[in-house]
Amino acid sequence: MDFLAWLQATAFATAVAETIWAYPLLETLHALGMAMLLGSLGLTNLRVLGYKSELPLLGTQQLFPLAWLGFTLNAVSGLALFASDAVYFFSSYTFRIKLVLIALAGINAVLLSHRIFREPAAGGGPGPVAKGLAAASLVFWVGAAVAGRLIAYTP
């Protein structure tokens, strides 16, 4: 708690909280990063589930730089937004749920990429485990976006 109080008292956090344009700018970047992340991972996961099977499965790896860019953008903008009101955000249950969902999505992504891209199945396409992981990934990321938007409305 001392750390959170210190964090939101830093010059940077105060600037984010008090400058008129800083907060909406960070929120816009956070929404852009979300669209990058959900767009690229959404298509990849849907492809694993069998959607648009004419797209080469291994080719979806070329979307990963966009996913990483979105993730980095949101880690940075998210940290800055968090710092501006650290005690409030940390005490929010919805914010905690969001962090748990992102952690689950991260673990899930490692497992899925291992299954799909390091040990590609010999023909036949992704198996039931890979499909289950892809479906879980969609649930975790959409859940994280929903939880994020609801932080402002929930305890």
Add this chain to the structure above:
Amino acid sequence: MDFLVWLESTPIAVAISQSVWMYATFETIHYIGLAMLVGSIMLIDLRLLGFARSLPLPSMLGLLPWVWCGFFINVVTGSLMFIYNATSFGMNKAFWLKMTLMALAGLNALAFTVAVARTGERWLTAAETPAGIKIVATLSLALWLGVMTAGRWMAYV
């Protein structure tokens, strides 16, 4: 102005303002619609610019139903949020900037559709898209980023 006042007094606007969860729900659905709309438009535009070449362009254009679905969701949720606060949003400069940028994005998308119909055969399966198409794709990315920025700014002006 009378029209905005009337909108705000309609039963549906009153219901939204008296409910604790309706506005938050519309805003959340608007956010998911944004991810569908901008997420798929971004994939199509970046592919037109030469990103992720191993994904065939005609298949990527097959993502357009996601764009329309996201757009439809956001027109519905956006209209509901607008009427709830019509007199305020109707005077909001960021709101009108957002509408202008969306109209421009629509014209830009129309130009793209016409180009695909007229000359698409020549470049849809080619290694490189024409320079004009790349300009349209860049404009699309810039305009939708502008729409998102203006939309977020509505809450602050």
